[in-house]
Amino acid sequence: MVTTVQVNPQPLCRLRPQSTQSLTPSPVSSHLQWKVFIIRRMIHADSTEIPSSGPLLRAEQLFCERDERVLFRNLSFELHAGQLMQVKGSNGSGKTTLLRILCGLNDSYEGDILWYGQPVEEQRERFLASLLYIGHRAGVNRILTPRENLRWSASLHTPVDDARIEAALARVGLRAYEDIPCRNLSAGQTQRVALARLLISPARLWILDEPFTTLDVHGVRELELLLAEHAGQGGAVLVTTHHALNVPCELHSLNLDGVDRAA
């Protein structure tokens, strides 16, 4: 069963305007710097006012089939500001596929995905500027250190000062590991580098695929608190996990084991 509750929607963290100078790449920019420049310009397109009511994200009548096997049909749900929703289901039920569809990483589906009531394909840049997706691959560059990874991540959105990066790394338990190349970190520590991005991102919508994997007991608890904190500040979280969440807030669920798969 899908539960949806409207809570007081509040702007979480509006993107701050920046000077033109800070958005201009140097004449000797590398290809990489240009990519960052373009992405940052896309993100700054998200300066328009957003409606203060209605669901942030709405999926309507989603249908997806893989290898002639229906994963879901007539799948509709809403995610409001302030909501934390766990996507449940057995192995192979389509959780990752659904999350990738919502993020625009998989277009083999039918149906509508709306962001603030408007189709995402009509406002792709704005939607992506509001989204932080952490998938199975942590998105951590193993050559870089945790600090460098966060600086790189921050360079894609609003600038984040070093103090905030240090605080983020400390909160995820990586104090004293800031300057170790990530290839020398454990699996759980690498996952913590990825999760530190949650603490420096301005994204309102977090879509997280199995973020608890490899975390120890303390890390699981910290992440549960972080998800609840984000929802409590008017953000929204869609998370898959086989872990039984213990969060200090209302938890909504979307169970893919119960969806329509009729041929």
Ligand SMILES: Nc1ncnc2c1ncn2[C@@H]1O[C@H](COP(=O)(O)OP(=O)(O)OP(=O)(O)O)[C@@H](O)[C@H]1O
């Ligand atoms: N690239 C692909 N091409 C074809 N079929 C795929 C592909 N990726 C996944 N599938 C199939 O889609 C189905 C759903 O996979 P998905 O990864 O979404 O499941 P899941 O619910 O996330 O599973 P798990 O709990 O094991 O992570 C599976 O049957 C899988 O075989």
